[in-house]
Amino acid sequence: MVQEEWTKLAKRIYQYCGIDFINQEATLTAKLTSRLQELGLTIHEYLLYLNSNPAEWDKLIEHITINETYFFREEKALEAFSAILQEYQYRKDTEVLRIWSAACSSGEEPYTLAMLIKESGLFPRGSVQIVASDIDSKILEKAQRGRYGKKSLSFRKMPEVMLRKYFFATGEDYQINDELKEMITFRKLNLLEPYLVGKMEKVDIIFCRNVLIYFDGPVIQKIIHRFADIIKPGGYLFLGHAETIHGTKSPFETIYQYSAFYYRKGGTPS
Structure with a gap:
């Protein structure tokens, strides 16, 4: 029973x-x-x-759920992301580059992306918007605070120069600076909720790393189709290094580069 x-x-x-x-x-x-x-x-x-x-x-x-993550995770994928950013630097001033960090956990991923965008020097202030979402309300609150213990494993791959540039010390913690925080909007979202596509703006790039490992084939198929509806033509999808959508029907092609692989939706970027 x-x-x-x-x-x-x-x-x-x-x-x-x-x-x-x-x-x-x-x-x-x-x-x-x-x-x-x-x-x-x-x-x-x-x-x-x-x-x-x-x-x-x-x-x-x-x-x-397991919310173990850290800054600058899977550096080869981040190198590929930094290279991709160059494709978007000549957009109209009125067109915002939108990136979605799906299942952002405690925030290390979206803050890392924000740092890389700042370091690229390609985009003026206000021209990039990162949406960071998770299903876990408590972990989202931590992400929004942007405050991490100095001895936290979150910093295991953090370059010292980035730590000095984008954090300030407060007691036993490091706090993300406001310049990065203003780039990110945090939302509670369930990837399987019925009206997800209607809730999300069209985006250029999605990061959804180390999430699909929780799901079976039919759920992965459903999520990938939702991502396809949300990503603009020519946009990119990054999954975890141990995840693949090989064998899944989708409009994404696999790209192998920088010792990493990621996915591109067919069509011409807008």
Whole structure:
């Protein structure tokens, strides 16, 4: 009976956000047992609790996802991104370059992209907008603060020159400067929510790294099609180095460059 209840929860999680714990109920149990103990609920009671307390989904997501990340992660992909930026430098002054960091976690990725954009010297202030989204409300709050412990592993790949240029020390932390923060808009988004495409502006580049590993084939297919609808013709998609959409029907072509691979949507950039 208890096993059946955990299977029910796994299916509900899959329907809600696409994360697949079906046939992995033992892993799900390990991740959520502390939350059930905190609430003093059995798994049966917890299923009912989710019905009457929709905000509990935020807590559930906190427990089942891994938000381990750091600045300047997967440097070869970032080198490719820096090269791609040159394609967009001659746009009209009124046309904003839009980049989406999907599943941005605690913010290291969008802030890294902002630093690279600043370092490129290609774009005047206000001409680039980064949308950083995640399904986890708590981790988004941390990302918006832009404050990280000095001893945090977030800085394991941080070039010293970048640390001095874009952060300032405050107590035991380093704080992102306002010039970078103003480039980024943070939003809570579920990649599987029904009206995602309508909520997002068309963008030129999407980063969605180390996210698809949570999903099965049908969910990956759905997300990639949504990305295709949101990316402008000629735009780019970056996934994690261990992720691929090979075999997935999509309008993206694979590009191999700089010891990294990424994807380009067909068409001419606007």
